[in-house]
Amino acid sequence: xxxxxxxxxxxxxxxxxxxxxxxxxxxxxxxxxxxxxxxxxxxxxxxxxxxxxxxxxxxxxxxxxxxxxxxxxxxxxxxxxxxxxxxxxxxxxxxxxxxxxxxxxxxxxxxxxxxxxxxxxxxxxxxxxxxxxxxxxxxxxxxxxxxxxxxxxxxxxxxxxxxxxxxxxxxxxxxxxxxxxxxxxxxxxxxxxxxxxxxxxxxxxxxxxxxxxxxxxxxxxxxxxxxxxxxxxxxxxxxxxxxxxxxxxxxxxxxxxxxxxxxxxxxxxxxxxxxxxxxxxxxxxxxxxxxxxxx
Amino acid sequence: xxxxxxxxxxxxxxxxxxxxxxxxxxxxxxxxxxxxxxxxxxxxxxxxxxxxxxxxxxxxxxxxxxxxxxxxxxxxxxxxxxxxxxxxxxxxxxxxxxxxxxxxxxxxxxxxxxxxxxxxxxxxxxxxxxxxxxxxxxxxxxxxxxxxxxxxxxxxxxxxxxxxxxxxxxxxxxxxxxxxxxxxxxxxxxxxxxxxxxxxxxxxxxxxxxxxxxxxxxxxxxxxxxxxxxxxxxxxxxxxxxxxxxxxxxxxxxxxxxxxxxxxxxxxxxxxxxxxxxxxxxxxxxxxxxxxxxxxxxxxxx
Numbered sequence: 001x002x003x004x005x006x007x008x009x010x011x012x013x014x015x016x017x018x019x020x021x022x023x024x025x026x027x028x029x030x031x032x033x034x035x036x037x038x039x040x041x042x043x044x045x046x047x048x049x050x051x052x053x054x055x056x057x058x059x060x061x062x063x064x065x066x067x068x069x070x071x072x073x074x075x076x077x078x079x080x081x082x083x084x085x086x087x088x089x090x091x092x093x094x095x096x097x098x099x100x101x102x103x104x105x106x107x108x109x110x111x112x113x114x115x116x117x118x119x120x121x122x123x124x125x126x127x128x129x130x131x132x133x134x135x136x137x138x139x140x141x142x143x144x145x146x147x148x149x150x151x152x153x154x155x156x157x158x159x160x161x162x163x164x165x166x167x168x169x170x171x172x173x174x175x176x177x178x179x180x181x182x183x184x185x186x187x188x189x190x191x192x193x194x195x196x197x198x199x200x201x202x203x204x205x206x207x208x209x210x211x212x213x214x215x216x217x218x219x220x221x222x223x224x225x226x227x228x229x230x231x232x233x234x235x236x237x238x239x240x241x242x243x244x245x246x247x248x249x250x251x252x253x254x255x256x257x258x259x260x261x262x263x264x265x266x267x268x269x270x271x272x273x274x275x276x277x278x279x280x281x282x283x284x285x286x287x288x289x290x291x292x293x294x295x
Numbered sequence: 296x297x298x299x300x301x302x303x304x305x306x307x308x309x310x311x312x313x314x315x316x317x318x319x320x321x322x323x324x325x326x327x328x329x330x331x332x333x334x335x336x337x338x339x340x341x342x343x344x345x346x347x348x349x350x351x352x353x354x355x356x357x358x359x360x361x362x363x364x365x366x367x368x369x370x371x372x373x374x375x376x377x378x379x380x381x382x383x384x385x386x387x388x389x390x391x392x393x394x395x396x397x398x399x400x401x402x403x404x405x406x407x408x409x410x411x412x413x414x415x416x417x418x419x420x421x422x423x424x425x426x427x428x429x430x431x432x433x434x435x436x437x438x439x440x441x442x443x444x445x446x447x448x449x450x451x452x453x454x455x456x457x458x459x460x461x462x463x464x465x466x467x468x469x470x471x472x473x474x475x476x477x478x479x480x481x482x483x484x485x486x487x488x489x490x491x492x493x494x495x496x497x498x499x500x501x502x503x504x505x506x507x508x509x510x511x512x513x514x515x516x517x518x519x520x521x522x523x524x525x526x527x528x529x530x531x532x533x534x535x536x537x538x539x540x541x542x543x544x545x546x547x548x549x550x551x552x553x554x555x556x557x558x559x560x561x562x563x564x565x566x567x568x569x570x571x572x573x574x575x576x577x578x579x580x581x582x583x584x585x586x587x588x589x590x591x592x593x594x595x596x597x
Contacts, residue, residue, distance in 0.1 A: 044401050047394055048416040054431040054471055055420045057441070061434055069434055071441040115334035122327025130331065133338050139580055141532020143549040144346065144569040147556045151352075151565075152345035171341035174334065232424035235534045239556065249426050256430055256539060265434070268427040279422040 058272065062265035069262055080266040090267065093251040100162065100247065101231035104169040108226040111170065112177025113219055119178070120185040135175045142235040145172070150239040160242015168236050173229040177222030184218025217286055224282045228275060350573070353566030363567035373551070377571065380548040383466055383537075384530035390470040391477035391526050392519065398474075399481035399518075400511075404490075417482075421475035429536040432468035433459060436540070460542030468540045473529055477522040484518020485511065520586045524579065531576055548572045 062080055064073025084090050118124060119131060137145060149168045150159060158164030192214065196206040212219075234249040241250035248267065255264050322330070353363045367373045401413045420428060435441045436458040443455040458464055488511060496506045534549040541550065548568060555565035 044397060044413070047398050048413060050394065050471065051398065051420055051474060052416045054428055054435060054468075055423050057431045057434060058427060068439070069437075070439075071434075071444045111333045111337060114330040118322065118327040118330035122322040122330060123324045124327045124331060125324075130335070133343070134334065136338075137342055139528070139576065140346065141534075141549065141572055141576055143532055143534040143552050144349070144573050145342070146534070147552055147562075147565055147569060148345035148349040149341070150556065151562050152348050167337070167341045171337055174337065178334075228422070232426070234424070234426040238534075239553075249424070252426060252430070253539075256433060264430065268430055271427050272423050275422045275424060276419065279418070 055272065058265045058268040062262050062269045064262055066262075068260050069265065080262045081270075083261075083263050084266050084270075087263075090248075090251060090263075093246050093248045096162075096245060097231055097248040100165045100169055101227050103162075103166050104173050104230040105223050105227040107166065107170045108173040108177050108229075109219060109223045112174045112222055112226070113181050113215075115174070116178045116181035116185060120182055121190075134178050137172050138175050142172075146236040146239040149236060153240065159240050160245040162245065164240060165237070165245070165247070168240055169230040169233060172233060172236065173226035176225035176229055177219075180218040180222040180225065181215060182218075184215035188214045217289060220285070221282060224278055228278060232271070232275065346573075349562070349566045350570050351566075353563055353570055356563030356566075363563050364571075366564065367567055367571065373568075376546050376548060376551050379462075379545070380531060380572075381575075383462065383469070383545075383547060384527050386466045387469045387473060387530040388477075388523050388527045390466060391474050392523055394470065395474055395477035395522065396481055396519070399478045399522075400485055402478070402482045403485040417475055417478050420471070421479075425472050425535050426539075428472050429468055429539045432464065432471070432536075432540050436464050436468075459540060460545065462541075462545050465537050465541045465545050465547075469530055469533060469536045472536050473526045473533075476529060477526045480521035480525065481515060481518040484515040484521075488514045517586065520583070524583050524586055528576055528579055531579075532572055 060073055061069055061071070063076045063078070064070045065075035065077040065079070066073070115134065119127060119134075124130065145168075149164075153159045153164045153168070156164075158167070188211065193206050193210050196210045197203075201209065232249070233247075234253065237247040237249045238253055241247055248271070252264055252267060354360070356363060367377075398413060398417060402410055402417065404410075405413065433440070437443075438455050438457075438459070440458070442458060443452075446452045447455065492510050492514075493506045496510050497503075501509065532549055533547075534553060537545065537547045537550050538553060541547065546554075549572070552565050552568045552572065555561045555568065
């Protein structure tokens with residue numbers, strides 16, 4: 001580094017003139033570097049704190065024993081979790097959300113995988129238009145989608161019920177599947193499929209025994225993203241929910257305003273844990289696959 | 296992009312005999328259309344039809360014309376909301392960049408263990424529902440919330456501050472919610488810069504700051520643009536966070552559209568507002584479509 005070197009040279013010259021041994025130049029530079037290193041560490045720690053604290057804050061808040069959100073929480077209790085599990089409204093909303101999310105995962109994964117195959121390998125007119133249409137739900141503001149779907153689905157008796165949510169959430173989730181499967185397909189070596197065809201496999205046999213295992217990482221990531229895109233989705237769910245068909249996110253939206261007890265914090269904690277388990281599980285699974293696969 | 300078979304070009308008769316399978320590398324037109332049909336049906340009924348109906352509806356109420364848009368332009372209230380939406384989206388983008396750049400840099404360039412810790416701190420919020428994270432900001436900022444409790448305990452204030460339902464609260468919470476979308480493209484860009492460039496510069500006499508300012512920053516700018524654009528577009532149309540953390544005085548386009556739909560039941564006007572919001576968003580998307588890489592966010596970390 002140039003300032004250090006300048007300093008060292010000047011020090012040596014001065015020492016030669018004065019006839020003393022040159023003092024090592026490192027102390028001062030190390031001191032400065034140490035201070036800036038500490039400052040940077042503290043700064044980064046503060047930024048990470050800002051990132052992570054609001055995400056995990058709901059966990060301690062859900063364990064407080066007071067009837068309102070108290071900080072710091074005094075006494076540890078699980079009564080808000082018991083309250084959640086024994087409240088039929090919360091359980092109905094949770095089951096409704098889970099049902100929609102699981103069905104959405106299935107439909108979005110199948111529709112998205114088939115579409116990705118057609119978009120990457122197929123002979124289609126107007127591919128650019130089809131691709132733009134596929135990713136448009138990621139670009140169009142969700143409030144516009146939510147209001148549109150609500151206004152269009154209400155007269156068709158598709159608001160506040162399972163079928164309406166399945167259509168809306170599959171539409172929101174399918175771009176994630178198309179993107180992840182497309183990435184996998186582009187990496188997939190087509191000569192493997194040619195080899196299977198040459199060895200006498202039919203088109204479908206080659207697809208199910210060679211292509212599908214090859215793109216499985218993309219399909220599984222897409223499925224996980226689709227599940228969370230539905231389960232955590234709040235904007236469309238807010239408008240499309242009805243009195244009978246209400247998702248967990250809509251119920252949370254309502255209770256944040258009217259119910260000040262830590263039950264919402266307990267539900268939030270459960271939602272955080274679901275997201276982390278699903279995504280963490282996917283990450284570990286893919287690491288394991290990468291480590292054990294041949295290529 | 297059609298990839299045709301290079302090995303053993305099949306005779307035209309063979310193709311005619313197998314209309315579904317096509318050539319070895321590329322699926323036939325018929326099969327491709329069958330594969331994409333479910334997606335087209337889904338998007339047609341679940342997306343194009345509703346969005347088209349809402350947007351077109353705003354031009355036909357009460358009859359064909361720009362009546363609803365003139366309403367929007369006449370009222371200073373609605374123009375204030377539109378202006379505020381842009382201001383807040385801009386503030387959120389700048390705040391995300393200032394906070395996100397050092398984090399992205401740390402993810403890409405710190406020694407392995409620290410980079411992994413930073414990555415975990417970025418991924419956990421990314422994976423967590425935005426509703427839960429917005430709720431956490433209510434817990435933090437409300438009158439008897441965490442921040443006020445801490446400040447009162449420390450004796451820095453004598454009565455609770457009014458933090459929630461302010462523009463500052465909306466900007467802070469939205470910054471936190473959208474931060475990962477800024478960080479990931481910057482991370483991908485910084486990681487792609489070879490360390491050797493920095494080493495070469497220091498060998499030639501550049502200081503640490505100079506290496507950052509003249510090598511790292513310019514080379515990471517594409518990631519910065521992509522991250523900022525993504526954050527700005529998402530902030531323009533964000534509903535959940537401003538609906539929870541904001542109040543009537545921090546009404547944004549998204550919350551105004553929501554209010555027109557559920558409270559005043561004025562769907563034609565909600566459609567006009569949606570048209571304006573969508574047009575603003577698409578203008579930015581089309582103008583900067585080269586910088587916007589949608590799958591970078593997912594492919595960036597794995």
